[in-house]
Amino acid sequence: MDAEIELKLFIQPQHHDLLIKILNEHPNSTPQGLKKLTNGYFDTDDLQLRRWDMGLRVRGFDNQLEQTIKTAGRVVGGIHSRPEYNVSINQKTPILSRFPKEIWPTANDLDRVSTSLTCIFETNFERQTWHIYLNDSLIEVALDVGEIIAQDNVDPICELEFELLAGDTSALIQLAMQVAISVPFRLGKASKAQRGYQLAGKSKPFSIEHIDYVGLPKNNNLPQALSTLLETGLERWQLIENILTTSNDIDQQSALWGELRRCVRLLRLSLNQFGLLNQQTSLLFDHLERALEFVGPLQSCCLLLQDGAKMLANINDKPLVCQQLENHINSMSISTQLMSIWQQPEYGQLQLTLVDLLLTTENGQHKLDNYPELGLFANQLQQSSWKRIGKLMPITAKMDSGDYQHVANALDESILVGFAYGEMYPAKKREAFRAPWQDLALGISTLSAYKILRLLSERHQLNIETWLDNKETSLLFAMEQSRKSALKAPIYW
Incomplete structure (x- = not known):
């Protein structure tokens, strides 16, 4: 299992070339090349995996296939933290039995889920990556450009991800701040999977019927109250966007x-x-x-x-x-x-x-x-x-x-x-x-x-x-x- 910690940012296509130039010229930057990635996201018709807060995909790259499942995690602002499990396979449909048994909810009917899986949507994009050392941390920066496809619906992908490979999470913010001096962007709360489910009509449209009072902690903890106020404000800001x-x-x-x-x-x-x-x-x-x-x-x-x-x-x-x-x-x-x-x-x-x-x-x-x-x-x-x-x-x-x-x-x-x-x-x-x-x-x-x-x-x-x-x-x-x-x-x- 890998614990993925990344900062996701949305950028506009017109800043693509400038962004590549900045990342290529960044001190301690090592370009890792360009890959074409094809991804099929799978679930049952009744969205059982979604209800378990899991995301399942099969990714193709360099004539290889890999299945990945991501389990329940957390998004704080634009920082995504979510456990994931990766397994190499030789077919385009996932094999759930290859994942560890302990990740599944109790009393699950895994055989039924396995036989009911269907491809809900695809995300196909080119990924250009860099490894950048910042202080004592190593960060992989990935620029993804492509599209999400759900039947006849298409949504463009143009986003930047900073993934922490080693070191402190604060390095993600420091590096992003350096890039942000020259390149406009916004925080990316919605993952490709969330956007794909939305595009496929498999999740409810974003809506704000009524923004209620902030749910502050009941234990009178002041730092927790500040954290709740900041997180609530950022979450609602991105939702409204x-x-x-x-x-x-x-x-x-x-x-x-x-x-x-x-x-x-x-x-x-x-x-x-x-x-x-x-x-x-x-x-x-x-x-x-x-x-x-x-x-x-x-x-x-x-x-x-x-x-x-x-x-x-x-x-x-x-x-x-x-x-x-x-x-x-x-x-x-x-x-x-x-x-x-x-x-x-x-x-x-x-x-x-x-x-x-x-x-x-x-x-x-x-x-x-x-x-x-x-x-x-x-x-x-x-x-x-x-x-x-x-x-x-x-x-x-x-x-x-x-x-x-x-x-x-x-x-x-x-x-x-x-x-x-x-x-x-x-x-x-x-x-x-x-x-x-x-x-x-x-x-x-x-x-x-x-x-x-x-x-x-x-x-x-x-x-x-x-x-x-x-x-x-x-x-x-x-x-x-x-x-x-x-x-x-x-x-x-």
């Missing part, structure tokens, strides 16, 4: 971009709370935040158009107003935003930095000795956040549209604090406290939408200023009532 690559619905895309930005902000907030947000990492977050500036306007426009644009009832020339809003959304080039952001090296650098912080946290390198236990720490964060909001929007102040939009980010951060630690508190009291603040956040998004409408009205002579004035006045009145109610609500921590 995967859904965005296949989504064509603008309302869904708007919601997904909002959740992605929320994950990024949660990660930044968590690092800051634990004293781990240095200047370099902060600059990377700033860069991504600027790249996501379109998200707020996108959400505001979609808010106005949802449910048949019912928010625009009784407006003059509603079809024309809706058309101008749709034109405004089209001007944001939403369909190309993800690819554009992926082309920025800072994107992958930030993801790698977060994986590195996650690994060092799990390895106990952040002692957090001067911090209280988790329950008290969460209470302090909640109290500090609530006091900040109270100072920014005191109960005696009268706030207008500009005032509310000025405090939007601070309110968003306060809501995120409650989101990160909310599982630690009674749900009924927690939700009663948070509801008016979330209503205010929705109100601020609506005010932003009205601001966009004013700009469009001026630009295209829509003549809706009176309607906007009335709507804004009515909304501000309701928001003022919600704010005063929220500031008087009893705290739940």
